[in-house]
Amino acid sequence: MDQVNAARRAYDGPIFFSAGFRPFFLSAALFAGIALPLWIAFLEGVAMPGGDVFPPIYWHGHEMIFGYLGAVMGGFALTAIAEWTKRPATAGWLLVMLTALWFAGRIAVASAAADLITPDTAAAIDLLFFAALVATMVREIVLGRNWKNLMIPALCTIFWLGNLLFYLSFTIDIEPQFGLRLALAVGALLISVIGGRITPIFTRNWLAREAGAPFPAPFGLADKAALLLTGISMLAWACFPQAQGSGALLVAAGIAQLVRLVRWRGGRTPDEPLVFILHVGYGWLVVALLALSATILLPDMVQAGAALHALTAGAIGVMTIAVMTRASLGHTGRKLTADKGTIAIYALVNLGAALRVLAPALPTDYVHTVALAGILWSAGFILFALKYGRYLTAPRVA
Numbered sequence: 001m002d003q004v005n006a007a008r009r010a011y012d013g014p015i016f017f018s019a020g021f022r023p024f025f026l027s028a029a030l031f032a033g034i035a036l037p038l039w040i041a042f043l044e045g046v047a048m049p050g051g052d053v054f055p056p057i058y059w060h061g062h063e064m065i066f067g068y069l070g071a072v073m074g075g076f077a078l079t080a081i082a083e084w085t086k087r088p089a090t091a092g093w094l095l096v097m098l099t100a101l102w103f104a105g106r107i108a109v110a111s112a113a114a115d116l117i118t119p120d121t122a123a124a125i126d127l128l129f130f131a132a133l134v135a136t137m138v139r140e141i142v143l144g145r146n147w148k149n150l151m152i153p154a155l156c157t158i159f160w161l162g163n164l165l166f167y168l169s170f171t172i173d174i175e176p177q178f179g180l181r182l183a184l185a186v187g188a189l190l191i192s193v194i195g196g197r198i199t200p201i202f203t204r205n206w207l208a209r210e211a212g213a214p215f216p217a218p219f220g221l222a223d224k225a226a227l228l229l230t231g232i233s234m235l236a237w238a239c240f241p242q243a244q245g246s247g248a249l250l251v252a253a254g255i256a257q258l259v260r261l262v263r264w265r266g267g268r269t270p271d272e273p274l275v276f277i278l279h280v281g282y283g284w285l286v287v288a289l290l291a292l293s294a295t296i297l298l299p300d301m302v303q304a305g306a307a308l309h310a311l312t313a314g315a316i317g318v319m320t321i322a323v324m325t326r327a328s329l330g331h332t333g334r335k336l337t338a339d340k341g342t343i344a345i346y347a348l349v350n351l352g353a354a355l356r357v358l359a360p361a362l363p364t365d366y367v368h369t370v371a372l373a374g375i376l377w378s379a380g381f382i383l384f385a386l387k388y389g390r391y392l393t394a395p396r397v398a
Helices: 002-010 021-043 056-085 093-113 119-143 147-168 176-207 221-239 244-262 273-297 304-331 340-361 366-392
Strands: none
Touching: 021 056, 021 093, 021 304, 021 366, 056 093, 056 119, 056 147, 056 176, 056 304, 093 119, 119 147, 147 176, 176 221, 176 273, 176 304, 221 244, 221 273, 244 273, 273 304, 273 340, 304 340, 304 366, 340 366
16 A cells, blocks of 8 residues: 555646546536536527537437546546555546547537537547546456456446447437437446445444434345346336336336435435535435336326436436535545535536426426526536636645
8 A cells, every 4th residue: 555655646747637536527517517508508599500410419418428427437437446446546648648538529529510520430539538448447457456346347338338329320220319328327327336335434424423323224135126126227218218117117216216315314414515415416316216217107297308307417417516526625635524615516506407307397488497407507517617626726735
């Protein structure tokens, strides 16, 4: 371990490229804060370039998943694997290359949406980032002999496969949404796996300050059942989104995840928003699973778009901002507590997600309501970039 710490201290390059969370968390936040308003502008009637080959709706869905979420996954994985393997963090030229590949993908997809290049050309560029990321992850895990965490790059490989299938839909008879759903299934499962690790741990650490406080239940059969049901139900939804069986599995997964969440004692954590937000983000996963099931079993009651955004804007958006804020504070040596600015970030992202999910049921203009929801959601990420950007670009304080 001393050799690892010495290697980390020996890095003398730009601090911004000293660890994966720095460039990728900031890039993800800026991208979410810019790309979504561009989509809102389209909804409000401002023309966006593009044609029938790669319409704007594809750009929006693809980039919120593979652009935003892909960057967060990259930043988290590169940082966490260094901790898991006790090896020096991926830094320097390799991290610069990975960041450049991510940016190249965003430019390529935007160019395809503007009819400047073909989807095939965009695919050749965009698919490089996650291929290189997975290769880097596997290399570090193998060198660190941290075999139990090979599941993370395995899930990231399926995420990459979803992107590949999306691009293949332009040349062969595959539904474009299939690749997007497959990637979202991975996102939901990663929330269940990673969120299921960190939420009870950080909750226990917080509750340990209070003598006699009941701790989160230890990992057990209920957790295994929730993980298994979530994986199976989301795969079924990705492959058969209208099947009654998929709806039934999603109900079972939602109930199992609710039981899991209750066992973690989140109701005792509102005094520390940095912990409580993890429970809120996980709660969005419960809502998303049950809402997706309702679109199949009770299609007249829940709009498909609302359920989908419970997963994307809600579960993925809230859980990722929860992880980004906590990791950014912890890895830059700052106090692990949420100040007013951080609470405002959480409020904006949650309010934007809730408004987007409820938009079809509200007695307001639907398009304007969706636009407002997007503005609130993206404002949360802009605020993160403004507030946490100075942490991510500065040396560790301790």
